[in-house]
Amino acid sequence: MPSSDLSKRRGQMRRRIGWAAGEHERAEAERATACACCGSSLPWNKHGWFADHDHVTGRFRNKVCYLCNTAIAWVEDKGYPPSPQIFAYLQRHALAAGFRG
DSSP, X not given: OOHHHHHHHHHHHHHHTTGGGGHHHHHHHHHOOSOXXXXXXXXXXXXXXXXXXXXXXXOEEEEEOHHXXXXXXXXXXXXXXXXXXXXXXXXXXXXXXTOOO
């Protein structure tokens, strides 16, 4: 993918998931050097970190690796039971957003 296409795609993703509304959180995540869910220092794919976001609200949560991003999607979108790490990550963000569950 040419760099201009990649840049355009990243801009679209930022607008779509509402990064503008959470600039502080986004700035903190940009400096992160590890997955916010499992702590891995490797993103586990050639494109880098994933911008994890709540699929209901669109609110940005943090940067996560490919493996955690996939697992989170399976839990949220397909109803699979979460691992303890995924459960703790989602619970932290739900509580931070003012939800209980």
